[in-house]
Amino acid sequence: MKNHVERRLGFGAALVFALLFNTILWMIETLVFFAQKIVNPRIWFYLPWKSLALYLGAAVIFFLVAFALSRIPLRRKRDTIHNNRVFLRGYLVLTLLAYFLSLYFMKFRPRLAPHWYHFPSLAALLIVTAGTIGLAIILSGLIAVRIGPGRSFTIMRWIAILAIAFCFLNTAFDINEMSIPRITQGKTTPGPNLVVILVDTLRPDFLGCYGNPDIRTPNIDRLAGEGILFRECVSQAPWTLPSLASFLTSKYPSQHGAERQRTLDKTTAKESEILLSGWLQNDNLTLFEILKENGYATAFFQPNITAASFLGFDQGVDYFFDAFKNKRLIWEDAVSALSKEKINDLLYPRFLYADNRRVVAYAKKWLKRNERVKYCLFVMLLDCHEYYLDVVGYKNRFLVSKDSHRDLLVKAYKDHVEKSDRDVGALISALSETNRFKQTMILLTADHGEGLFEHVPRSESQVAFWDKGLYHGQTVYDEIAKIPLIITPPEAAYRPREVSRQVRSIDALPTLVSLLHIKSQGSFEGTDLSRDDFQESDALPAFSESVLEYPEIKSVRKGGWKLIYHPLSGAEELYDLRRDPLEGTNLAGQQSAAGDSLRRELFDWVARMDKEKIKNAESRKKRELTREEKDALKSLGYIR
Numbered sequence: 001m002k003n004h005v006e007r008r009l010g011f012g013a014a015l016v017f018a019l020l021f022n023t024i025l026w027m028i029e030t031l032v033f034f035a036q037k038i039v040n041p042r043i044w045f046y047l048p049w050k051s052l053a054l055y056l057g058a059a060v061i062f063f064l065v066a067f068a069l070s071r072i073p074l075r076r077k078r079d080t081i082h083n084n085r086v087f088l089r090g091y092l093v094l095t096l097l098a099y100f101l102s103l104y105f106m107k108f109r110p111r112l113a114p115h116w117y118h119f120p121s122l123a124a125l126l127i128v129t130a131g132t133i134g135l136a137i138i139l140s141g142l143i144a145v146r147i148g149p150g151r152s153f154t155i156m157r158w159i160a161i162l163a164i165a166f167c168f169l170n171t172a173f174d175i176n177e178m179s180i181p182r183i184t185q186g187k188t189t190p191g192p193n194l195v196v197i198l199v200d201t202l203r204p205d206f207l208g209c210y211g212n213p214d215i216r217t218p219n220i221d222r223l224a225g226e227g228i229l230f231r232e233c234v235s236q237a238p239w240t241l242p243s244l245a246s247f248l249t250s251k252y253p254s255q256h257g258a259e260r261q262r263t264l265d266k267t268t269a270k271e272s273e274i275l276l277s278g279w280l281q282n283d284n285l286t287l288f289e290i291l292k293e294n295g296y297a298t299a300f301f302q303p304n305i306t307a308a309s310f311l312g313f314d315q316g317v318d319y320f321f322d323a324f325k326n327k328r329l330i331w332e333d334a335v336s337a338l339s340k341e342k343i344n345d346l347l348y349p350r351f352l353y354a355d356n357r358r359v360v361a362y363a364k365k366w367l368k369r370n371e372r373v374k375y376c377l378f379v380m381l382l383d384c385h386e387y388y389l390d391v392v393g394y395k396n397r398f399l400v401s402k403d404s405h406r407d408l409l410v411k412a413y414k415d416h417v418e419k420s421d422r423d424v425g426a427l428i429s430a431l432s433e434t435n436r437f438k439q440t441m442i443l444l445t446a447d448h449g450e451g452l453f454e455h456v457p458r459s460e461s462q463v464a465f466w467d468k469g470l471y472h473g474q475t476v477y478d479e480i481a482k483i484p485l486i487i488t489p490p491e492a493a494y495r496p497r498e499v500s501r502q503v504r505s506i507d508a509l510p511t512l513v514s515l516l517h518i519k520s521q522g523s524f525e526g527t528d529l530s531r532d533d534f535q536e537s538d539a540l541p542a543f544s545e546s547v548l549e550y551p552e553i554k555s556v557r558k559g560g561w562k563l564i565y566h567p568l569s570g571a572e573e574l575y576d577l578r579r580d581p582l583e584g585t586n587l588a589g590q591q592s593a594a595g596d597s598l599r600r601e602l603f604d605w606v607a608r609m610d611k612e613k614i615k616n617a618e619s620r621k622k623r624e625l626t627r628e629e630k631d632a633l634k635s636l637g638y639i640r
Helices: 011-039 049-070 080-115 121-172 218-226 240-249 287-293 330-338 343-347 356-370 402-432 505-515 593-616 627-636
Strands: 193-199 228-234 260-265 270-277 297-302 319-322 375-381 399-401 440-445 462-464 482-488 497-504 542-546 553-558 561-566 571-576
Touching: 011 049, 011 080, 011 121, 049 080, 049 330, 080 121, 080 330, 193 402, 218 402, 218 440, 218 482, 240 287, 240 505, 287 297, 287 375, 287 505, 297 356, 356 375, 356 402, 375 402, 402 440, 440 505, 482 505, 497 505, 497 542, 542 593, 553 593, 561 593, 571 593
Parallel strands: 193 375, 193 440, 228 497, 297 319, 297 375
Antiparallel strands: 228 482, 260 270, 399 462, 440 482, 542 553, 553 561, 561 571
């Protein structure tokens, strides 16, 4: 039999071989991901061109090493057969070894390690390494002798063409939109529809309807003009996971348990590196479950991993769509682990999410297919959360200069608010084309606001996103705690108005239950705001709490005053919001009747919450975060 490797495999042909081989690896993983999407339509299938570029870049690196090795004169006489065999073996060994070791470390080892009590991990590593080298040698011999480079190139060329065609099809046709289902068991019972629009990281003072003349938000302003606008609404937590859970359950974070924190070493009062996660467990009654019991079809479209279905937010949801990248290819994982955010941040960010345009498109498709049933559609928009990427980029997103970045970041945030308003308008426009738009109630709100240097010390020029005064999650100042709340009831149900008294996000659920005229056996911490036709009454005390990367923070806001308490240090902050709305002068060291009253009210509430935690401690055990969850939270700025 003629030896096919006698055909010269020059530099160009060898490079093409390497590129084609890695394209095959990418294509195999893509098809597996595609099959998972077919089986589970709820996951977001998203593979940008950069993922293929990553595999091709790896091919070039391994090609250069293998080609150089094949040309080293290890014996006097070099021949074509020797060079080609050395290249094929070297390239396949390098590529497959890197691939399978990445597969072992990133996918299998974390899952299997807890079960390997009697099997050393070093032995497993040696088995994977030896098996991969053996496979590479066999494959190289098969290509060189049995199949031959010519036939190999033909096969690989067709696979590459299929891969490129798949990329074009994935760009032209969004399978996520095409796979949105029609509800087969539709509900036709009478009653208004409900659409909830939650704009992540939206500050009310950046909306025209809340008095900002320098920003254009005509669609949200129109909603406010046709409905009920609440001037003072306070979130119960300064970041998404606990805040959204409070909105959906009308309970405080200490009660529903959806929070995340570091463990604390009580002997040194320092935090350890173990991150613990809580989630919205089944003993919580959610808005979706209440609506489902009352004949509603429910759908939730959201792109934020801190509101993911696996965190319990899918309770009572007929169709839940996690529009974030929940699958990484093998070498995406490897680059993420090895590059220390250098190569990885430049080439392929670890956390990707569907932008507002895509989320709205998915929601519109669901509406088109399910408009005849009575429904609750919940849509979460995330673009305002990522405004800073346009200014400092992904790599430098967590360290900014107050002097050179402040104005740029504020402008970028404003631009993203205006863009989000246009996306809200696109969704409302789609709603207006449905049959029962006049019988649809719309609620617009946010999970929290955003710090834009309001509480950055004047002496600091370099500011990290997790420091006091920037971003969110670490403090409960008003720029973060205050959120918009707009409820637009069905046509002619209530006259438009503004409510100036202070309300809370936990009040939304009991208010919706009342406005929709449905029944619920749940107990709520919030209050029905629609009592007495939304008449003004005494301001409700707004308690907020944060358990994230830093120690706990508790606060109460009432009667124009605000008290912030730090349980670990015992420090307090007291602000007179009427005279000091920016919370710049701490009055905690001064005697005041308002401070004493707030202190008693806050400590009574803290004591009640602590009892709730103790009662639920056994059933609300937290778990340690996975590496993927840590990466995603780092990219969003919630942890370092």
